[in-house]
Amino acid sequence: MNERDALDILQQAIWTIIIAAGPAVGSAMLVGIIIALLQALTQVQEMTLTFIPKIVVMLIVVAVSGTFIGAHIYAFTEVVYSRVEHGF
Template sequence: MNEADALDILRAAIWTILMACGPAVMVAMVVGLAIALIQALTQIQEMTLTFVPKIVAIMVTVAVTAPFIGGQINLFANLVFSRVQSGF
């Protein structure tokens, strides 16, 4: 394995991380923005009000996108194992 292979695996790892955590981060950002807007409009400044809806939304998102996340991780694992196998 040379430097190009290592950089290719590193690039694939970063892309896999972004694709796997992207849906949950996006949903958390949208829910957080919506709750902040509701809090600003109603002037309810309860700090714990933001946590429960975000946690529920993230859990639902992870449950719905679990096959996609598993598929992305599987593709990355296959890439790494194929590089290790062809390297020896």
């Protein structure tokens, strides 16, 4: 294993993390922006108001996109195991 192989695996790992976390983080960001706009319009400045909707939306998004996330993690695992099996 040389530096190029290590960097290639690291790059694939980072992209897998971004793809796997993307739907949950994106939905939480969208809900956070919507709630922040509603708080600004109604002038209700309660800090804990954003937690429950974000958690609920993130759980729903992860439940819906779980197979997509699992498929990407499985594909990355297969690539890493195949490289270990064939000696890089």
